[in-house]
Amino acid sequence: MNPTYEPNEIETAWYDRWEQAGVFRPEVNPYGEPFCVVIPPPNVTGQLHMGHALNHAIIDAIVRRKRMQGYAALWVPGTDHAGIATQNVVERELGAEGLSRHDLGREAFVEQVWEWKRRSGARITQQMRRLGSSCDWTRERFTMDDRLSTAVREVFVTLYEEGLVYRGDRIINWCPRCTTALAEIEVEYWDEDGELAHIAYPLTEGDGQVVVATTRAETMLGDTAVAVHPDDPRYAGLVGRTVTLPLVGRQIPIIADDHVDPDFGTGVVKVTPAHDPNDFAIGERHGLESVTIMDDHGFIIGDLFAGLDRFDARRAVKEALEAAGLLVSVEDHRHSVGHCYRCDTVVEPYLSLQWFVEVRPITDPAIDAVRNGESRFVPERWQNSYFHWMENLRDWCVSRQIWWGHRIPAWYCDQASEGCPAVHVSRTDLSACPTCGGPVTQDEDVLDTWFSSALWPFSVFGWPDTTPDLETFYPNGVMVTGFDIMYFWVARMMQMGIHFMGKAPYPDIVIHGLVRAGDGRKMSKSLGNAIDPLDVVDEYGADPLRLALLQAAAPGHDVSLDMEWVAGARRFGNKVWNAARFVLAGMDGTHAPPDGGYPGDVGPAEAWILHRLAEVTARFDTLCDGYRFSDAFGLLYNFMWAEVFDWYLEMAKVGLRSDATAASTRQTLGVVLRDVLKLLHPAMPHLTEELWGHLVGDGLIAASRWPDPPARPAPPGVETLQELIGKVRSFRSQHGVSPRVPIELLIHGPSGTIADWWHGQLDALANASVTPVADELGAGHTRLVAGPVHSFIALAGLIDIDAERDRLTRAVAEIDKVLGRAEAKLGNPGFLDKAPDDVVAKERAKVAELSERRASLQSQLNELG
C-alpha cells in the first residue's frame, strides 16, 4: 500500500463496482423495511455547486447508513426541467447566433431545448457520481419524462374538476424580459434608491387640484381614479367630484377607500388598476375601468409616449408634467423593488389572464400534518416559518408564458361564442371540441416548474398508476433540503402529497443551511467567491470534501466552508489510511471477519478499546438518528484519532510483541478498525471501501452490516495508566527531560491495580521503568498522582528544582480555584436543600478527591524545601 493517502487514486474505481454489484438498489436488502429519499432535483442544465454537495453529503450519509442497517434503502436521483432557467440558457445560446426563440418557432425551439438537455443533462449526474452519491440510477427520473408529465396532467385536471384550478384576470408579477407571469414567491425584493414624484391633478370643475405621490410616474397614463381615505377631513368635500388626468385629459373620479393611508405623502393615491395590485383591488371595489398602458415587454402602448420603454417613459412623463407646470416636486425615495428571481429584471405588476390554483383547501391539511406531528421539521423552529407562510398564502399563479415545460392541458373551442363552453380541460389531447366537434386550440402556456416539483415524492414512482414502488416508498423516509427552497418546494409537496396521496410525503423534514465562503459571505458567482466542488474534489478528493461538509453542517446553520477544513479532513483520511497500514501489518496476512468476531478473553487495553467502541457506537447512532451529523462525525473523528490511533494502536504494539497476547491483540485491532470504518463509511465511502478490501478481503463495506458491538464494562486500571503516562510525559516536557532519557518510576499503590501489563506499557509509551516501593517516598522525589496510584521520581540530577516548584505551585493554585468553588457550593444551605442528591454527592466526591490531590501536591512542595 502507498504510504500516503491519495484520494484521487482510489476514489474513481469504486463507483462502477458499487453500481455493478447493485448495492445502490433497494433490492440489495430484499426483506428490509423500505427507506427512501428523493433527491431535490437539480436543474438539468445546471452544474453541481457547493449547496448540492452539502445536500448530497447529508443525504448520502443517511442513505448509506440505513442501507447498512438492513433497510431497503433507496435514493431516487433525477433532474428538474427548470422551465424559465433552462429556457433562458438556450435562448442565450441562440442569442449568440443572433436568433430568438421566435425565429425558430415553438416546436423547433422546444426540440432545441431537448437537444440541449440530451447534451448537457448527464453532466450533473456524472458530477454526483464523482462525489460517491449512492443513487439508484435505474430509477432516475426527469420532471418531463412521459410518466411524470402524465402525473402533472392528472393533478391539474383533477384540481380543475374539484374547482381548485381556475382561470382569471388578475394582477400578477410580470417579467418583461422573460415575458412571463411569475408567482409571488418568484419575485425578490430589494431596496433601491428611487424618486417620489408629486403630481398635481386639477379638478375638472373649479380651480382646485389634488396632489398625488408616485414612484412610477409613467403609470399615471393608466389612472382611472384618485383615492382618499373616507375619514380624511382634508378631502371630505372632494369625494365624488372628478379630476382631469394631466397629459391624457381623461376625467377620473375622486373616490374614498379605506386602503389609503392618510399619513403617507399627501393622502391622495392615484389608482392604476391595470398596473398595481392594490389599485386593482380598489378598482374591483369601486367598479373602475382598467387601462393597460404597457405591452408584455414593458413598452408603452396607446396614444402618448408609445414605444418608450417604461423607464424612459417615466422620465418623459415627468418632463412633460414639468412643462405643463403640474410636477409639484420630486423627492429622493428609497423603497423596495421587485425583481425576477431568474433574471433580476424589475418585475411589473400586470393585469393578465392566468391560471391559478386555489390554495386554501389544500393548505390547511398540510398545516395540520405538521401540527399533529405526522411531519416534523428538524430543527423544529422551521415549523413556525412554515406555519406563517402557509397561513398567509394567496392563490398560486401557475401559468407561464414560456415554451419549455408542461403545456397546460386546456383547449379553447374556436366557436365558443356559438354556445359551447369556452374551455375544455382534458387528460387526453383534444383535436376537436368535445361538445360541438368544432376546431380547438390548446392553451399556449406551460405550468410553473414547481408544479411538477410538488409531485416529485410520488410522481417518481409512477403515480397515478399504483406501482409496487409507489406502494413501497410512499411516504418517503426523510426530506433533506436547504431552507431556500422550503416555500418553493417543501410546502407544495406537503400540499400535493396530502391531497393526492392522503398522507404527508415524509415524516421528517431536515432543513440545512447555505454554504458560505470562508469569509462568511454567501457563495455566488457574481461575488466571485464561489468554490466549485469539483475543483475541491480534484485537489483534495471527494471523501475529504464530504467529511468536511458533514462536520461543518450543524443542524439549521449555514456552513462556512474554509478549505482548511477540507485539508483537515484529508489529513484525517491520511491518518486512517496509515493506521490501517499498521493494523494490516500487525495482522500478518490474516483478515478480519465482515461482522462480529469480538474477542472475549483479552488484555486490559483490548477490553478498554472494545468498551469504548461500544459506547461510541451507541452515542454515534443516537446522534445520527437525530440528524446531528456534525456532532456524530465529530465524535467519531475524535474517537478514532485520539483513542483508537493515539492510544490503542500504541498500546497494541506491546501486545503484538508477546506471543501470549499477539493473537487477541491482532483480533481486536482487526474488529475495532473494521467497525470504525463501517461507522465512517457514510461520510467517506471510497476510503473505507478501499481499506475494507485489504482488511476483510471479501464483499463490499457498502453492503456490509452496521456494527453493533456488545456493551462491556471498562476494565480497571487502564484509564489510571493513561493518566500516569500523561503525568510522566508532562513531567518530562516541563523539565526538559528528553524522551530518550529513561526514567525510573517508583510506584506505590494498591498492589492489585498495578498489573504486570503496566510495566511494558510504561516502558513503551513513556520510556519509564517501574519499581514497586512499599512506602511513600519523601525528600528529593517528586510525586505523580494518577487515580489511586502514587508514583515517585528521584529528582537528583534530573531536573531544575525551581522549575518543579513553579509547576507545583501552579497546580495547587489551579486546584484551589476549582476547590474553592466546590466548597462554597457545599457551604451553601440552599444547595444542600435543593440540589438533587446525586449532584450533591458528586460535589462531595469532587471535594474529597481534590483535597487529597491538593494535599499531596502541597506535601511535594514541602519536600522540595
Place this chain on the structure above:
RNA sequence: GGGCGAUUAGCUCAGGGGGAGAGCGCUUCCCUGACACGGAAGAGGUCAGAGGUUCAAAUCCUCUAUCGCCCACCA
C-alpha cells in the same frame, strides 16, 4: 413594520442549568520499526452588554447593542 437566527480561544465554529470544547493557527520537544498530511506537552476565553429567575446561568427570561436572514399591499 413584523418574525427568526447569530454574538464562546488569534481564525472558523460546536455546546446549551452543576469543574469552558473541537479544528486550524501559535509555543516547546521528538524524523520512536503506520503516519512529519505525524507524535508528545503547552499557552490562550469576564461565553457581546445590563438586569432578572435559580442553591447554581455561557446555558432559562427581559431589555440593549452589533451583524445576518425571512416575511409584509412603504402609493
